[in-house]
Amino acid sequence: MTSDPLSFFTIDHGTASTAAALIAPYGGRFRLLASSAGPRGLSTETLLEDLVDRVRAAEPDALPDADEWPSWARLEVATDPPPRVIVAAPTEAIADDLVRTFRATGWEIAARFVGGRVDPMAITRACLDRDVSVVVLGAPEPANATIRPILARLAAAIGAAAHRRDGLHAILSGGAAAHSEAFPPARVMAAPAPDRGHDAGDHSLETLAAASTTRWSPARGRPLPDGRRGFAVAATSLASLLDRPIDALDIGHSAGTRVQATPDGRRDVHIDAEAALIPRKAMAADSDIDAILRWTALRSEHFGMRDRLRNLRLAPWREASDDAARLRLAALRSSLSTLVGHPAPIVRTGHIAPSTHAADAGRSGHAGHRGHPIGGDLVVCAGGVFASIPPPVAALAILDAIRQPGALSILWDHARVLAPIGTLHAEADRRRLLTELLDDVLVPLGSAIVVADVHTGRNSPKLRVTSSVGTIETTLEPGHIRTMDLPPGVTGLVELDSRDVLWVGVRGRHLVMEVAGGLGGLLVDTREVPSRLPERAERRRALLESWEHPLWPVPA
Amino acid sequence: MTAEPRKPRGRVGGLGPMRPTIPASKRMPRAKRSGPANGPATEGDTEPTTLDPSAYVPVRPARLARPVAVFRLGPADRALVVRGAEIAVGDPLLERARSVTQAHVHVGSRGALEPGEMVEPSLLPVARTARRRFRANERAMVLYVGPDGEAHLALRRSPETVTSVIDGTVESVDGSGVTVRAAGDAIPAAVAWGQPVRGTLLFAVSSPDAELRATAIDVAAAGCIVVAGARVDIEALTRARALGVRGIICGGLIGKELRQLEASEERQRASIHPVAPFGLLLLDGYGRRPIPADWWDELSSSAGQLASIITEPPMVVLEPRPSRAASRGVVRVTAGDHLGREGHLLDLRGLVRMRSGGYLPGGLVELRGRGRSEPSERRVLPLTDLERLD
Numbered sequence: 001m002t003s004d005p006l007s008f009f010t011i012d013h014g015t016a017s018t019a020a021a022l023i024a025p026y027g028g029r030f031r032l033l034a035s036s037a038g039p040r041g042l043s044t045e046t047l048l049e050d051l052v053d054r055v056r057a058a059e060p061d062a063l064p065d066a067d068e069w070p071s072w073a074r075l076e077v078a079t080d081p082p083p084r085v086i087v088a089a090p091t092e093a094i095a096d097d098l099v100r101t102f103r104a105t106g107w108e109i110a111a112r113f114v115g116g117r118v119d120p121m122a123i124t125r126a127c128l129d130r131d132v133s134v135v136v137l138g139a140p141e142p143a144n145a146t147i148r149p150i151l152a153r154l155a156a157a158i159g160a161a162a163h164r165r166d167g168l169h170a171i172l173s174g175g176a177a178a179h180s181e182a183f184p185p186a187r188v189m190a191a192p193a194p195d196r197g198h199d200a201g202d203h204s205l206e207t208l209a210a211a212s213t214t215r216w217s218p219a220r221g222r223p224l225p226d227g228r229r230g231f232a233v234a235a236t237s238l239a240s241l242l243d244r245p246i247d248a249l250d251i252g253h254s255a256g257t258r259v260q261a262t263p264d265g266r267r268d269v270h271i272d273a274e275a276a277l278i279p280r281k282a283m284a285a286d287s288d289i290d291a292i293l294r295w296t297a298l299r300s301e302h303f304g305m306r307d308r309l310r311n312l313r314l315a316p317w318r319e320a321s322d323d324a325a326r327l328r329l330a331a332l333r334s335s336l337s338t339l340v341g342h343p344a345p346i347v348r349t350g351h352i353a354p355s356t357h358a359a360d361a362g363r364s365g366h367a368g369h370r371g372h373p374i375g376g377d378l379v380v381c382a383g384g385v386f387a388s389i390p391p392p393v394a395a396l397a398i399l400d401a402i403r404q405p406g407a408l409s410i411l412w413d414h415a416r417v418l419a420p421i422g423t424l425h426a427e428a429d430r431r432r433l434l435t436e437l438l439d440d441v442l443v444p445l446g447s448a449i450v451v452a453d454v455h456t457g458r459n460s461p462k463l464r465v466t467s468s469v470g471t472i473e474t475t476l477e478p479g480h481i482r483t484m485d486l487p488p489g490v491t492g493l494v495e496l497d498s499r500d501v502l503w504v505g506v507r508g509r510h511l512v513m514e515v516a517g518g519l520g521g522l523l524v525d526t527r528e529v530p531s532r533l534p535e536r537a538e539r540r541r542a543l544l545e546s547w548e549h550p551l552w553p554v555p556a
Numbered sequence: 557m558t559a560e561p562r563k564p565r566g567r568v569g570g571l572g573p574m575r576p577t578i579p580a581s582k583r584m585p586r587a588k589r590s591g592p593a594n595g596p597a598t599e600g601d602t603e604p605t606t607l608d609p610s611a612y613v614p615v616r617p618a619r620l621a622r623p624v625a626v627f628r629l630g631p632a633d634r635a636l637v638v639r640g641a642e643i644a645v646g647d648p649l650l651e652r653a654r655s656v657t658q659a660h661v662h663v664g665s666r667g668a669l670e671p672g673e674m675v676e677p678s679l680l681p682v683a684r685t686a687r688r689r690f691r692a693n694e695r696a697m698v699l700y701v702g703p704d705g706e707a708h709l710a711l712r713r714s715p716e717t718v719t720s721v722i723d724g725t726v727e728s729v730d731g732s733g734v735t736v737r738a739a740g741d742a743i744p745a746a747v748a749w750g751q752p753v754r755g756t757l758l759f760a761v762s763s764p765d766a767e768l769r770a771t772a773i774d775v776a777a778a779g780c781i782v783v784a785g786a787r788v789d790i791e792a793l794t795r796a797r798a799l800g801v802r803g804i805i806c807g808g809l810i811g812k813e814l815r816q817l818e819a820s821e822e823r824q825r826a827s828i829h830p831v832a833p834f835g836l837l838l839l840d841g842y843g844r845r846p847i848p849a850d851w852w853d854e855l856s857s858s859a860g861q862l863a864s865i866i867t868e869p870p871m872v873v874l875e876p877r878p879s880r881a882a883s884r885g886v887v888r889v890t891a892g893d894h895l896g897r898e899g900h901l902l903d904l905r906g907l908v909r910m911r912s913g914g915y916l917p918g919g920l921v922e923l924r925g926r927g928r929s930e931p932s933e934r935r936v937l938p939l940t941d942l943e944r945l946d
Contacts, residue, residue: 121699152702
């Protein structure tokens with residue numbers, strides 16, 4: 001029993017569900033003692049009381065003053081549906097900059113207008129849309145003689161719509177600020193141009209856009225820190241703590257978030273409403289729903305599957321079992337592909353775990369592949385959807401999206417604790433908490449080795465995995481994914497031998513690396529990089545089924 | 557909290573093993589009980605009593621009192637009410653143009669016309685207006701005046717007045733739309749299609765899980781809002797529209813048939829004849845979905861009375877009436893083989909393994925028989941497939 005009264009809760013209010021966790025000192029350090037999640041609509045106090053009751057039932061002495069739980073500290077975050085913005089600019093380049101800035105800070109791009117020949121009805125209709133909070137008009141500063149008349153026409157059109165609609169706010173970026181008189185004074189603000197973001201610090205357009213998500217969010221009024229920002233901060237702290245680049249992926253009901261963080265504190269954040277599990281636009285457009293169904297091996301009636309996917313957006317908690325789990329897998333694959341398809345502006349060299357030896361390559365610790373960026377070799381995933389599918393299948397979904405050769409460890413923030421921890425102001429506090437909670441908070445889904453350029457023939461590559469559970473040897477064939485038994489807590493030594501040069505993040509003929517086990521074991525992936533799905537539906541389903549079938553548990 | 561952090565005790569990924577942990581949350585939760593069995597179990601007390609589901613099962617969106625309805629405006633539409641006005645069913649609400657084309661005229665200065673202003677282009681004192689382009693009495697909405705003095709107009713042809721389908725108070729009016737706080741109560745729905753409509757509530761099926769067939773709709777349904785049960789097919793929808801039915805309320809609809817309805821609507825709007833407004837409300841989502849019993853009872857008690865379908869947000873507005881007593885502790889199955897059935901949550905069953913291999917928190921539910929003569933049965937179901945009807 002401890003007398004330390006530092007028990008606290010973390011609470012993540014998502015758009016579809018609320019996750020809560022009880023963290024308390026135990027055994028000399030902070031431990032995650034209980035966690036739970038429930039659909040939106042369940043009382044948060046009931047969730048918290050249930051956590052306390054469960055711990056008391058299992059370990060009566062674990063929580064001193066447990067009756068005082070309503071007064072315990074709470075690290076709490078909320079995630080709202082992304083607010084929607086219209087982007088307007090005189091040139092495509094400026095529009096691209098604005099889109100990138102607002103997307104990275106959690107906005108959904110509702111419409112985009114470029115140049116002076118925009119359709120007056122279309123731009124007015126877009127601005128009068130009640131679902132749009134903000135319109136941003138951008139231009140370089142100073143605007144040149146070519147751009148000025150185009151800018152004036154856009155300002156006139158947008159300003160007129162802003163006068164007609166009380167709830168529309170305008171941000172005039174860079175040279176566009178010269179046209180503020182066209183807008184209602186109370187609902188217009190000036191901001192720097194996007195290309196000056198690096199110099200303007202706290203007053204950059206990016207900072208303003210990030211701060212504005214709280215101010216103009218559709219669920220405005222909830223005075224809680226933004227969960228997506230908390231997730232990004234925590235991922236950065238984790239990368240620094242572990243001294244490894246991290247690729248953090250959160251697939252939520254209203255948006256997907258990707259954070260690529262490096263040990264030196266740099267991070268790239270991309271928030272995309274189209275990477276939600278079922279994007280909003282898929283409710284009306286059959287083409288978007290069908291894009292999700294391309295990822296399923298199910299052979300059910302097509303229109304019925306469309307309806308079930310749409311119901312998934314209307315009621316995310318329903319039908320989480322059986323066939324619906326396979327539909328969720330398809331939605332997850334589609335969302336991850338959309339999210340990971342975003343090109344990372346931070347180009348980093350790859351980082352192979354220190355225990356990997358590239359004997360023939362003569363290099364260690366760095367790798368690159370034809371100049372393409374390589375993400376972190378540690379993937380942290382979050383989101384309620386990962387709880388509804390078996391761990392090996394979840395790991396497969398990650399590998400389907402992140403197609404790059406190398407060794408990968410996949411961890412799951414099962415209790416959704418990272419985002420609340422990210423709200424701690426002091427980096428030292430975040431690191432201390434993460435250090436102590438690492439084992440409890442991050443569940444290892446599995447490790448994966450993605451091997452490219454595998455060829456069949458007399459000299460097929462050989463793979464040997466040696467661990468405390470035994471030694472497995474196999475020959476690698478292209479186009480397959482297979483799992484090997486490597487439970488959590490067990491380390492395996494992987495040796496790859498080939499007469500031809502293999503590409504596993506580094507090039508070599510003899511590669512040795514250490515991998516950790518997980519709930520899904522070790523996945524060895526020799527599929528194409530990048531992968532291509534057949535266009536014909538039946539062949540595509542058969543291919544997906546061949547990948548998935550070994551990973552789904554045998555029905556009881 | 558400024559002490560130097562300790563090094564990680566476990567390493568992740570390629571750095572080494574992690575100490576496996578079994579989260580405390582995987583242990584069976586302690587159930588909260590309601591009713592007289594809250595005390596300690598007594599000898600011989602082997603039957604589980606009803607469990608209070610409020611801690612574990614989300615509640616169905618409750619009946620809404622005086623909800624706010626939104627009526628959107630297009631660029632060429634205009635509101636006919638002002639903020640704060642009290643409106644009644646049938647009062648003009650807004651003016652919508654069936655056909656809109658664009659034109660531009662040179663007006664000389666930006667201050668000459670205001671955005672959102674209604675003008676008669678043929679009467680504009682403009683320098684270079686080609687008057688023969690505009691018919692007399694033709695009206696246009698000013699979209700904006702450009703820096704070059706060019707006014708961009710939306711010419712409105714065949715404007716039609718949209719009347720209110722609810723009594724209420726206008727809460728806001730601007731170029732994007734009109735919001736009205738209704739005087740009645742509403743049942744929220746999942747999906748709406750078509751236009752706001754009002755009509756007499758008529759039941760064309762006898763139970764909430766029945767399906768409406770085309771032959772069940774006859775001319776007596778003209779002017780009514782038909783309650784159609786768990787599903788309605790495209791033939792019934794088409795027949796209903798042809799016979800002058802104002803709207804249909806059902807539990808669910810197959811998405812393919814909604815697309816067919818949209819295509820039919822497009823074809824009708826392309827014709828020169830005005831199309832009668834029609835509204836469709838799906839109470840529970842897509843596919844075949846029974847109407848929840850509580851809402852079936854609410855609608856039944858309003859049978860023969862006037863009701864309104866609102867499309868934004870999706871809901872059916874009924875006459876104001878005293879709230880019915882809540883169905884305490886009743887849960888409804890929202891997915892799976894027992895979709896639509898109701899019962900009571902008896903106990904928790906911890907994590908239950910699904911066929912897909914996932915684990916979900918489960919509960920023991922006593923389901924009412926499918927028919928009056930059928931006995932109740934007990935099933936272990938995922939808590940995520942339940943909703944409360946409080």
